[in-house]
Amino acid sequence: MSIYVVGHKNPDTDSICSAIAYAYFRNTRVKEKGDLKLQEEAIPVRQGDLNPETEFVLKKFGFETPELMTDGEGKKVILVDHSDVAQSLDNIDKAEIIAIIDHHKIGDITTPNPIMMMVMPCGCTATVIKGIFDYCNIEIPPNIAGILLASILSDTVAFKSVTTTEKDKKAAEELAKIAGIDNMMALAMEMFKAKSDVAGKSPRDLLFRDYKDFDMSGYKVGIGQIEVVDLSLLDEIKDALYDEMNKVKEEGNYNSIFLMLTDIMKEGTELLCVTDNPEVVEKAFGKKLEGKSVWLDGVMSRKKQVVPPFEKAFASL
Numbered sequence: 001m002s003i004y005v006v007g008h009k010n011p012d013t014d015s016i017c018s019a020i021a022y023a024y025f026r027n028t029r030v031k032e033k034g035d036l037k038l039q040e041e042a043i044p045v046r047q048g049d050l051n052p053e054t055e056f057v058l059k060k061f062g063f064e065t066p067e068l069m070t071d072g073e074g075k076k077v078i079l080v081d082h083s084d085v086a087q088s089l090d091n092i093d094k095a096e097i098i099a100i101i102d103h104h105k106i107g108d109i110t111t112p113n114p115i116m117m118m119v120m121p122c123g124c125t126a127t128v129i130k131g132i133f134d135y136c137n138i139e140i141p142p143n144i145a146g147i148l149l150a151s152i153l154s155d156t157v158a159f160k161s162v163t164t165t166e167k168d169k170k171a172a173e174e175l176a177k178i179a180g181i182d183n184m185m186a187l188a189m190e191m192f193k194a195k196s197d198v199a200g201k202s203p204r205d206l207l208f209r210d211y212k213d214f215d216m217s218g219y220k221v222g223i224g225q226i227e228v229v230d231l232s233l234l235d236e237i238k239d240a241l242y243d244e245m246n247k248v249k250e251e252g253n254y255n256s257i258f259l260m261l262t263d264i265m266k267e268g269t270e271l272l273c274v275t276d277n278p279e280v281v282e283k284a285f286g287k288k289l290e291g292k293s294v295w296l297d298g299v300m301s302r303k304k305q306v307v308p309p310f311e312k313a314f315a316s317l
Contacts, residue, residue: 004072005026009048010212014126015046020044020147026042028138052197057146061146073095076095077089077092078099082104084107084108097111100118108215124168125151126171127168131171152171154191162298196233198226198234206237206241207244209224210225222249223310225302242292245257246274258310262300267298268296268300271294273292280310280317283316284309284313285299
């Protein structure tokens with residue numbers, strides 16, 4: 001029976017590449033150490049379409065796109081880059097979860113039996129996986145090192161995000177040497193240019209490019225993020241994005257939909273807001289919502305700078 005390694009819905013670079021890297025680790029550990037069942041091959045899978053940045057990364061380092069899998073019923077799975085039911089496979093309660101590897105807060109997924117779980121306070125799941133390779137003394141091949149490095153650069157926004165830790169920087173330096181990357185920032189800029197590609201994409205595709213659902217004190221909240229090298233790239237489609245947010249809010253019976261339009265170079269975010277409770281924006285960020293959005297200087301991380309203050313704000317309603 002196969003074991004499927006899967007990241008969250010609306011996968012980003014870390015979610016896809018961590019699944020590939022951890023599947024490689026597990027299969028190599030079987031061959032080299034012989035301490036796992038040989039018949040249980042680990043297979044990386046995805047829950048959704050790749051974004052342009054991830055497509056660029058996989059092509060650059062020579063990987064095929066993992067197969068699509070959205071239902072966990074009857075399957076053995078390893079979860080990477082998430083531990084929330086809302087972000088996981090359909091029927092995750094009917095799957096057998098073998099392990100969870102993550103760098104977010106612990107979510108609401110539960111298991112009937114003890115499992116292997118590795119969650120670390122760092123900027124990227126790839127950093128956690130790099131540490132697992134090191135601990136188990138498994139050599140990282142150059143192409144795996146490349147996608148792990150790319151994941152760290154993506155999730156930490158080239159170390160600009162407040163989520164960045166010294167662990168991420170050290171792991172990135174070591175991975176760059178293995179992958180033969182002399183200039184990490186040049187790679188990061190190539191990735192960010194790919195990430196900024198919005199041409200020909202529908203408003204719905206862009207809204208769900210990097211999007212997660214949350215239960216905040218009983219309120220259903222969706223938070224998406226689009227990262228670009230210059231916000232002017234979104235000027236012509238901003239109104240269409242806002243209209244799409246309203247449609248999704250109505251269709252999904254949400255209390256709120258928020259969309260982070262993050263300017264990588266300016267290191268800040270314009271937060272588009274569609275909400276039944278506009279006061280949560282002021283409660284969360286100390287800025288009153290005027291019109292459709294609010295500018296949040298220095299805010300680049302959904303995980304650390306947007307979700308926690310919103311959770312506190314909704315809890316106070």
